[in-house]
Amino acid sequence: MTPHLAVLVVVTPLACSLVIPLLGIFSRRAGQTLALLAHVLTLVLALATLVRVLAEGSWNYHLGGWMPPWGIEYVVDPLSAGMAVLISGMALLTMVYAVGCLDKRNGRHPGLSEALFLLLTAGLLGIVMTGDMFNLYVFLEISSIAAYALLTSEEGPSLVATFRYLLVGTIAASLYLLGTGYLYALTGTLNMADLGVRLSETGDSMAVVAGVSLVVIGLAVKAAVFPLHGWLPDTYTYAPLAVVGFIGAVMTKVSAYALFRILFFVLDAQAVSGAVVTWLGWLAVVAIVAGSWMALAQTDVRRMLAYSSVGQMGFIVIGFSLGNVPAMVGGLFHLLNHAVMKGCLFMVAGGVRWRTGATTVKAYAGMGRRLPLSMAAFLVAALSMIGLPPTAGFFSKWYLLVGAFEARAWVVLAAVILSSALSAIYFFRIIEKAFFHASDEINPASERTELPGVMLGPVVILALVVLLLGILNEPIVTHFVMHALPPNV
C-alpha cells in the first residue's frame, strides 16, 4: 500500500473530480461534501507520504510497473512530499473558504466548480510528484486548463484577463514542450534522472543550450519570473474570490518548484545550467526591486498584492541562484512561507471586497473595525511579508541575507533591504488606513461585517501558520528543508 502513496496522492483528487459533477446533478450539497472529503483525504495521503519519506527516505514509484527509463516514474523525496502537503493543505483551506462564497448562480452546473478545483489540485500534485519530463507537461496543462476555467467569473475584466493568461500560458507550455523535445532528441529519454545522466555524457552543444533555455523560459513564464510576469497582475486582480487565494499563492510556486527540480536535480552540474542560473539570479534581483516598486504605485489592493508576488518570486529565485546552503534554505523556506502569507492576504482582500466592495487602499479606511479578525490576520501576514520578526517572513529573509553575505552578493543584499523597506511602505499604508484611520474618514455607523466562519477559519489558520512557521522554523528547517536540498550543494 504505502509505495502507492505516491500515485494515490495524485489519483484521488483526479478520480473524485470526475465523480462530483455526476453527484452534483442530484444535490449540490453532496457534491460539495464529496469535494471537501476528497481534499481532506488528499491532505492525509500527502502527510502520510511526507512522514514516510522523512522516516524511511526517498523512493521511486514506477507507474504501472513499467521500468524506467521507458516507464513513467514518480519520485518521492522530502521536497516533493513537502510540496504535496503544501498544495493539498492550501487546497483544503481554499475549498472551505470557497464554500462560504461560491455564488449559487455563477452560470455553472452544480458541482462543476468543485470538480475543476479538484482537477487543478490533481494537476499541481502531479507536477510535484512526477519524474518524467513529458508527464510534467501533461499535468502542467491539466492544472492550467482547470485554472483557466476557474479564473472566469461573471465580470468582464476577468474574462479578458483569463483569455490572455490562456494564450501566454499555452505559449509557455509549448516552449517547455519544445525544449523537452530537443532534450529528447539529444538523449532519447524523458525520464528526469536518466536525462541528467545522459546530458552529462552529451556535453554542451547549441542543441542542449537551446533545449534547456526553452524549458527554463517556459517554466519561468508560468512562475512569473521578471520580465515574463506580464500576465500576472491582471489575472490575479480579477480572479474570482473563491480561487484567488489558491491560484495566487500556489500555482507560481509549483512552477518555481519545477524550475528548481530541473535546474538542480536534473541538469545538476552542467555548465549550461550554471549560466542559466546566473541569468535567473540577475533577473531575480531586478524582479525584487521592480516588483516592490510597482506594488507601491498601485491603488487597487489586489493588484498591489499581485506585483508584490512578482517581487517575492524574485526572492525565491535568488535563493536558488546564489548557490550556497543558507541561500537555498532561504529560497525553499520562502517558497513555503510566501504561499501561506500570500494565500492569507489574497483571501482577506477578496473577502473584504465581497463584504464591503472595497478594492482600493483608500476604501480600506476603518476596515479594522468592520472586519477585525480578518484584518488582524492581514496584519500578521503583512508583517511577515515585510520581514519583521518573529514571523516566518523574517526568517526566510534572514537565511537569504546570510546566503547573500556568504556569496559576497552585495547587490542582492541591497535589493532585499530596499524591497523590505518598500514593502513596509505599501503594507503600512493599508494597515494605517485600516486600523489608525482619521475619525472623519469613515462612516461611524458602519458596523461589524466580519466574514462568515467558513471563510474566516482558513484566513485565521493561515495567519497562525505564518506565526508558527516563524517560531518553529528551527525544526522545519533542520528536519525538512535541509533534506530537500539538491545533492551537490
Added chain:
Amino acid sequence: MPAFLTHAEYWLATLLFLWGVYGVLASNHLLRKLMAMNIMQVGVIVFFIALAAKSGATAPVIVDVDQSIQASGYVNPLPHALMLTAIVVSVSTTGVALALLIRIQRRYGTLQETTLLERLKR
C-alpha cells in the same frame, strides 16, 4: 540546398511555431489569436513527428510476433504517443478558449482587441 531539404520538416515546424507566436502577438482579433495559438501548437507537434521519422521505416505496428524486430524498420512510436496527448491538450485548451470568447463576445459585443480594451477601460 540538399541540407535544407533533408531538414525541411524541421524548417516547417519552426515556421509554423514562429508564425503562430507572431500571430498571437500581432493579431487584433481574439479569434485570430486563438487560431494562431493553434498553429503554434501544430508546429511543436510537427517537430516531434519529425523526430520520430526514419528513412525507409514503416508504421510501428508489429504484425508478426515471431519474427525478430528491427528497430530501424519502424518509426519511433514514442513521439507519436506524446503528440496524441499534446493534440488532446491543444483541443481542450481551444475548447476552453472558445467558451471564453463566446462569453467575451456576449459581454462586450466585440472580439477586436483594440475596441475591447476601450470598452474595458470604461
Added chain:
Amino acid sequence: MSSVMDQLLDQRPLIAVTISLVAAIIMPLFSRHPNWREGCTLLAATLKLFVVASMLSAVLAGETPSSASILLPQGLSLHLRADPLGLVFALTAATLWVMTSLYSIGYMRAKDAPRQTGYYAAFALCLSATTGLAFAGNLLTFFVFYEVLTLSTYPLVVHTRTAEARSAGRRYLVYTIGGGQLLLAAIVWTQVVAPGSEFVPGGFLAGRTSDVAMAVGFAAFMIGLGVKAALMPLHGWLPAAMAAPTPVSALLHAVAVVKAGVFGVVRVTGFVFGVDVLRAINADVVLAVAASVTIVVASIRALGERNLKRRLAYSTIGQLSYIVLGSALGTVAALTGAIFHIAAHAFMKITLFFCAGAIHVQVQRDNVDELDGLGKQMPVTLGAFMIGASALAGIPLLAGFVGKWQIGVGAVEAGYPVFVVVLVVSGLFNIAYFFPIISDAFLKSSPVVGTDARPIITAPLVFSAGIAIMLGLFPDAGFHFYSLARLAASTIVMGPNGGGLP
C-alpha cells in the same frame, strides 16, 4: 521543590518579559471595566519591577541569570540574559513604567481620551519589548525585540489620530524601519563573520575580518541604531513624534525607544566590537565627533523651539549623545558615566515631560512663552521642573552631574580633552534654554489661574524629581545604578574577567 524554585529563578529574564506580554494580551478583556484594566497595568508593572529587581543582588555579585535559549538553525539562538548593563536599562524601564502608568491614568482620564484600552495594551507590549532587548543575549534576540518595539510604539504615536499624528507616525515608521533594515544587514554580516556569537564584554569581533569590513560594519550598525538613538542627522522622527500624548512622549523619550537606541550603541561598541577594535580603526573618534556635533546642534535647535515638548525633544537628542560620546571614548570612567546616564537622564527627562503634561492638563498651555507666573499657580509642578532642568544642565549634587563628570574624566583619560569643552558648552546651552522658563514662571506674574494637578499626576513627577536629587547625592542608592554601571564598564574595558566592584 528547591530545584523547581531554582529553575524558576533562572527564568527570571524571560518571566520579566512575559509579564507585560500577558498583560497586553488580556487587557482587551477589560475594555469595559477601566478600573480593572488600569489595575491590570499596575499589577503587571509592579510584578515586573519586582522580578527585575530581584536579580539585582545576583548580578552585582557577578552572576548573569539567563533564560533557556530557543535554538535556531546554524548556531543561532534566541537568548535572554541579565547582565549589569541590561539590568540598568531594565530597572529604569520597569520603575518608570510604574510611574508612567499612574501618570497615564490621571492624564488620560483628565482628557477623557478615547481608545484607552489600546493605549495601555500597546504600552504593555512596548515594555515587554524593552525588557526583552535589555536582556537580549545576542544580536538576533536584540533585533527581534527592537523591531517589536517599533511596531508596538507606532500605535502610541498615532494615538490621537489627527493628521499631524498620522504624519508623524508615517515618518516614525520610515525612519525606524529603514534603520531596522540596515541594522539587520549589519547583524547578518556579524553572523557570517562570527557565526553563533553572543554578547561578550570586550567584544568578539577582534581579528575576525579586515579593517575595512569592520569600519563598514560598524557604520552600518551606527546608522541602524542611530535612528532610534536620535543621532543627527537621523533624529528627524523625534520632534515630530511629540504629536503623541504626553505620557507616550515621556516614555518614548525617557525610557523605551530612544534608550533602546543608545543602549544598542553601548552594546555594539562594548560587547560586539570592543574598545580596542574601534580604536584601531579610528571609529571611536568618528563616533565621538558625531555625538558631539549632535550635542551642540541639538542644544542650539532647542533654543529655537517655542513648543515646550519639542524643546524637550531636542534636549533629549543632545543628552542621548552624551551616552554615545561616553561609549565612543571607551574608558572605564567614560563608560560608567554613559551607562549611569542611561538611568539618570531617564528620570530627569521624564520629570520634565510629566510637568509639561500636567501644565497642559491644568492650564492648556503648550509653549514656553506662555508659562509666565505659573510657578506661583503650580508650585509643586514647576518646582519639580526646576529640579529636573537643573539636573539635566549638570548642576553638581544632582543626577546629571554624575554622568557628565565621569564622561569628562573619561575624555581626559582617553586623551581627548576637547570633549570636555563640548560637555561644558552643552551644559551652558541647557541653562540657556531651560532657565528662562523657570525664571519666567517664578518671577513674572500670571495671566491664568491654575493649580497643581491631582495627586495621581503630581506624585509621579515629584517622585522622579526626588530621584534626580537622590541619584545626584547618592549615585548608588536604591537600585545601585552606579555600581552596575561601573561593573559593566569595567567588564567592557577589561574583558569578562576584569570586572569587579572597586
